[in-house]
Amino acid sequence: MDKKGSKTGGRSKGTKNKRTQEVIGILNKLDCNPIEGLANIATIAMKKQDYALAGNMYKELSQYMFPKRRAIEVSAEVNSNIDIKDLTDRQRRNLKSLL
Template sequence: MPRNVKGQPRVGGRIKGTPNKRTQDVMDRLAELGCDPIEGMARIAMDEGAPIEVRSRMYSELAQYVAPKRKAIEHSGEIKGDGPQVRIILQQPA
């Protein structure tokens, strides 16, 4: 019998949105230990005594849960002229 015949109900398999067994086992174990990885990363990120490299890595990891990563885009056209000009002005605070 062919798979995915239009009009036929889907039979068997995991319900959509249900975590697989390994993921669920890890989630259950972390809950049993009272461990929340997101909270742990947030605590490290906010700890001013931690090295800045570690703190910045934690913020970077946490940012993925707040804002999606942007896709890289590729330009295949031609740039005419000298391209954009950028002017940087440095001023000392008064």
């Protein structure tokens, strides 16, 4: 990129890199469709009641249909000004077991 941030060379946006193009070419020559293969393995595994293998195949396939979920960070402010007199007997027992 030049000083202004415009692109001056390299691959065009959306163009697959050389290695990816090579792999796609090899798979096409072999008439191999990995997605179809995974689906076939999952189907056969289900018929043989090999649920672990079927589950793994379905898990791999699902990433092509559904986005992966990311963990989200949760933060909260805790107010520790609690009057023990306001607690129920059960809450007091729970608190005592924690301390």
